[in-house]
Amino acid sequence: MTKWLILFRKEWLEMIRSYKIVWLPISFIVLGASQPIATYFMPDILSSAGNMPEGAIISLPTPKPFEVLASSLQQFGVIGLLLIALSNMSALSLERSSGTAAMILVKPVSFVSFVTAKWAAILSLSMVSFLFGYSAAWYYTIALFDSVRWLEVLLSAMLFALWLGFVGTLALMFSSLIRSAAAAAFSALATAALLSIVSSTLPFKQVWNPGRLPTLAAGSLDTAQHINNSSLSVWLTAIVTAVAIAIALVIATGSMRSRPSDV
Amino acid sequence: MSVLLSVEQLTKRFDEELAVDNIGFEIGEGRCVALLGPNGAGKTTTIRMLTGLLQPTSGTIQFSGMKQGQDRREWIGYLPQTPAFYGWMTGREFLVYAGRLCGLSAKEAASRSNELLERVGIASAGKRKIGGYSGGMKQRLGLAQALIHRPRLLVLDEPVSALDPIGRREVMAMIGELKNETTVLFSTHVLHDAEELCDDILIMRRGQLSLAGSLATLREENREPVLSLEIEEDDHSRQWLAGWINKLPNGILATSETRGSVRLIAQDLETARRAVLKELTKSEVSLSKLEIGHSTLEDLFLKVVTAP
Ligand SMILES: Nc1ncnc2c1ncn2[C@@H]1O[C@H](COP(=O)(O)OP(=O)(O)OP(=O)(O)O)[C@@H](O)[C@H]1O
Ligand SMILES: [Mg+2]
Numbered sequence: 001m002t003k004w005l006i007l008f009r010k011e012w013l014e015m016i017r018s019y020k021i022v023w024l025p026i027s028f029i030v031l032g033a034s035q036p037i038a039t040y041f042m043p044d045i046l047s048s049a050g051n052m053p054e055g056a057i058i059s060l061p062t063p064k065p066f067e068v069l070a071s072s073l074q075q076f077g078v079i080g081l082l083l084i085a086l087s088n089m090s091a092l093s094l095e096r097s098s099g100t101a102a103m104i105l106v107k108p109v110s111f112v113s114f115v116t117a118k119w120a121a122i123l124s125l126s127m128v129s130f131l132f133g134y135s136a137a138w139y140y141t142i143a144l145f146d147s148v149r150w151l152e153v154l155l156s157a158m159l160f161a162l163w164l165g166f167v168g169t170l171a172l173m174f175s176s177l178i179r180s181a182a183a184a185a186f187s188a189l190a191t192a193a194l195l196s197i198v199s200s201t202l203p204f205k206q207v208w209n210p211g212r213l214p215t216l217a218a219g220s221l222d223t224a225q226h227i228n229n230s231s232l233s234v235w236l237t238a239i240v241t242a243v244a245i246a247i248a249l250v251i252a253t254g255s256m257r258s259r260p261s262d263v
Numbered sequence: 264m265s266v267l268l269s270v271e272q273l274t275k276r277f278d279e280e281l282a283v284d285n286i287g288f289e290i291g292e293g294r295c296v297a298l299l300g301p302n303g304a305g306k307t308t309t310i311r312m313l314t315g316l317l318q319p320t321s322g323t324i325q326f327s328g329m330k331q332g333q334d335r336r337e338w339i340g341y342l343p344q345t346p347a348f349y350g351w352m353t354g355r356e357f358l359v360y361a362g363r364l365c366g367l368s369a370k371e372a373a374s375r376s377n378e379l380l381e382r383v384g385i386a387s388a389g390k391r392k393i394g395g396y397s398g399g400m401k402q403r404l405g406l407a408q409a410l411i412h413r414p415r416l417l418v419l420d421e422p423v424s425a426l427d428p429i430g431r432r433e434v435m436a437m438i439g440e441l442k443n444e445t446t447v448l449f450s451t452h453v454l455h456d457a458e459e460l461c462d463d464i465l466i467m468r469r470g471q472l473s474l475a476g477s478l479a480t481l482r483e484e485n486r487e488p489v490l491s492l493e494i495e496e497d498d499h500s501r502q503w504l505a506g507w508i509n510k511l512p513n514g515i516l517a518t519s520e521t522r523g524s525v526r527l528i529a530q531d532l533e534t535a536r537r538a539v540l541k542e543l544t545k546s547e548v549s550l551s552k553l554e555i556g557h558s559t560l561e562d563l564f565l566k567v568v569t570a571p
Contacts (some may be wrong), residue, residue, distance in 0.1 A: 006363045010349075017351045099347030103408070106314045107364045108337045261316050263345070 004113040012123030024087065024125055028133030031079055035072035036140035036230065039063060062175065065145040070218040072137035073160055074132065077214045081192060084126050084164055088171035089185035091118055092256060097179065102261035111257045114254050115176070116249060123168050134160070141247055156217040159238070163213035168194045173248040176255040179262075207233050212240040266327050266444050267292040268313075268416060273322035278512075282308040284470035287324070290416070290463075295442040298450040300467035301568055305451040307344055309467070310420050313448075314341045325448050326415075337365075344421050345565030350394030354385060354404050357393060358411060365412035372411070379407040384433065386490035389538030398425045406434065410441070418443060425454065435460060437491035458560040468566050473567045478560070485566075487558045488532035490515075490539060493524040495549035503546045512538045518562065528558065 015021045038045075043060055063071075092115070095101040105114065134157050141148060170191055174184035193213025206212060216234055268290040275283040285307045290296055303540040313324055314335055326338055338549075348357055355376050362372030374453040380389045383403040388396065396404065402425045409417060422438065435456050441447060442460065451457055457464060464481065466474040474481065494500040504525065510518050514530040515538070529535030536555060540545050543550055 003364055003366075006360065010360060014349065014351060066327045067551055099343065100349060102316055102343055103361075103365065103405075106316060106339060107361065107412075108334045108366065109364050137541060202541065256320060261311075263343070263347070 004117050007109070007113055007205050011118055015121065015125055018044075020087065021125060024083065025129040025132045027083055028076075028080060028129040028134045029258070031075050032072055032133030032135070032137035033140050035075050035137055035194075036068050036144055039068050039071070040140075040144040053195075063145070065141050065148045066152070066221040066223075068141045069137060069146055069148055070221050072134070072141075073156065073214065073218050075128070075236035076133065076160065076164070077196075078117055080092065080130065080133070080164065081167055081189065084168045084251055085171045085185040085188045086151070087126065088122055089175055089188070090174050090179075090181035091122060091172050091183065092176040092252060093179055093181060096256075096262045099261065099263045102263060105256070105260040111260075115172075115253045115256055118250060119169065119172055119252075122172070123165055126164060126168055130161055130164055131157065149223075152223065155220045159213050159217035159220060159234070162208065162238055162241055163217070166210050166213070166245055167263050169245045169248045173252045176252040205233070207236045208240050210244060212237050213241065265292045266290070269325050269327070269563060270313070271323045271325075273312060273324065274318045274320045275305075275317065276311060279433045281470050283312070283319075283324070286467070286470075287322075288465055288472060288475050290446060293442075293446055294463050295438075295447045295461045296449075296463045298448060298465045298467065299452075299454065299457060299564060300315075300450075300509040303469075304467040305470040306467055307420055310341075310418055310448075310450060315354065315416060324540065334417075336485055337412075340409035340412065340417045341418075342402075342405045342409045342422055344424070346401055346408075348393040348396075348401065348404065351391065352393055354392050354393055354396070354400075355380060355389040357404065361408040362411040367412060368450060375411055376407075379410055383407045383437065392528040399427065399430045400467055402426060402430075403434070406437070415446060417445050417447045417449075419447070420451055421452070423451065423453065426520040454559075454561045454564055462561070466564060468568050473570075474563075481563065482560070483556060486562050487562075488529045489518075489556055489558050489562065490529060490535060491524065491529040491552070492527065492539070492550070493552035495551050496523060497549055500548045503548050507542065507546075517538075518565070519533045526562075528562075 012021075046060075092101075095104075105111070134153075137149065138153055167188055171185060171188035174187040175181065178184045178187065192211070195209055196214060197210035197211070199206050199209045200215065216237065220234075266289045269287075270289070271287045272285050273283055273287065274281070274285050282307045287307065298309070300306050308317065312319045324335070326335060329335065343352070352360065355476070358376035358379060359369075359372045362375055363369065367375060377386075377389075378451060383406050385400050385403050388400060393404065402422065406419070406422065409419070419438070423434050423520075426434060431453075438449065439460055447461075447463075461478060463477050465472060489551070494504055501522070504523070508520060508525060511517060511527075512535075515535050516528045518526045518528055520526075527535070527539070532555070539553075543553075
């Protein structure tokens with residue numbers, strides 16, 4: 001346990017020294033704040049674009065506050081996912097190819113600790129960044145539109161955070177299996193895209209599919225809709241996702257154990 | 264002599280290639296062992312299997328006196344051929360980190376780090392980022408981190424290949440001290456270093472162990488008188504040498520030969536010495552050096568690795 005904390009602390013120190021601890025939260029905050037602000041100023045932006053015929057009146061329906069938050073979740077689902085995949089894509093492959101894994105893994109350190117300490121460090125920063133970003137989105141939604149109840153916001157944040165964590169873990173797992181960082185990021189994003197497309201196109205309900213999580217998160221913001229979602233099926237999806245995360249970590253650990261280093 | 268490590272029928276096959284082919288040896292407690300062999304012989308592959316960085320295709324690696332289920336890595340300190348570090352850490356931070364991962368307390372790790380930085384000669388750079396270290400400094404830091412937990416077996420893969428001549432001498436002197444404290448296994452291409460430091464040698468060739476044993480015994484067994492002859496660069500002497508080598512008297516054998524020198528292995532030293540001296544005066548050769556001695560580790564190495 002002490003060794004796990006030492007590994008974990010080293011990962012945090014690295015994120016501090018490389019300023020990841022600054023740019024990741026800032027990216028998420030910018031991402032979260034931009035959606036309500038852009039939506040609010042959309043009519044002005046359109047009218048100042050200047051290519052409207054003289055005298056045309058632009059009337060866009062003012063979106064409901066929960067719709068604004070839901071559309072910022074959509075932003076997180078694309079760019080946020082990309083940020084998470086990018087920050088995990090070389091987590092293990094780089095240690096292996098640079099030779100640092102060979103220095104550390106000849107010491108009496110368990111492979112499980114090595115992998116999970118790294119995982120916990122990156123994911124905790126990602127989660128904090130997402131919470132900052134989502135809070136920013138919530139703040140601007142309240143300021144520019146109307147209030148959204150915190151209970152709904154919290155529920156959607158938890159469901160969405162689980163989705164981000166799942167994709168981040170996939171990227172970490174692929175970084176232990178694939179030498180190329182870009183290919184690892186691509187594999188994680190492609191898996192995520194596939195799962196969420198499957199969940200929204202196939203005509204039957206897929207409780208087992210983590211790809212439902214973004215839809216569930218957005219749906220839980222809408223008081224009218226989340227009555228339709230039985231909370232049992234939400235729980236099941238969350239549990240399946242947690243199990244999938246655990247399996248991905250087992251695979252990553254196994255991969256490091258069987259091939260601790262390239263050099 | 265009690266055995267510390269025994270290796271049996273160790274084999275590693277990469278896709279096509281048999282990098283290590285069924286080798287077996289023992290390392291005695293407290294011995295200093297040199298692992299020799301030409302490039303690609305399989306030294307690094309063997310070492311990486313010992314340290315657990317590479318899974319053997321087959322074979323066993325066993326430490327004597329290790330408890331059932333104990334982690335072999337607790338006893339090993341390892342310096343890779345090209346050590347790698349986190350460039351954003353300082354040298355001292357890396358040592359403390361390594362020490363704590365080996366189970367030292369924070370206090371122990373700190374004092375041990377200071378001690379080792381001093382010992383390997385980079386104390387003044389301890390507070391600097393490793394990213395700015397030279398190759399030689401990294402090599403020294405690598406040695407320090409291998410020693411941090413006082414390992415029972417110190418494994419060094421070409422510890423001096425990145426160092427300048429002065430650094431090489433310093434590090435060899437350090438290894439000389441260390442061999443009194445712990446068991447050492449190191450690979451090297453500098454046979455002179457091996458000869459000076461080690462008790463035992465292992466010579467590998469194309470994945471196989473060609474020769475193993477204590478340096479003293481192997482030397483005794485393979486001891487042959489050697490005459491090494493060097494001549495001036497004038498034409499007359501050159502021509503004489505070229506001609507004479509082709510009709511050497513019985514009982515003398517030329518091993519290595521360059522434009523102005525030759526090493527001769529003799530069956531009987533006295534006859535050979537007399538024959539050579541007589542020939543030299545008769546032909547009025549300008550001799551620059553004549554050395555009479557015994558075959559070195561280098562002669563033995565060449566004999567083993569060039570044998571058909
Ligand atoms: N990861 C690998 N994949 C495939 N072949 C490998 C791998 N590592 C080593 N080899 C092969 O195994 C053989 C032995 O290599 P090894 O690095 O052990 O040699 P070495 O004795 O350490 O040589 P050197 O003195 O150059 O360091 C070489 O022919 C090499 O090509
Ligand atoms: Mg090597």
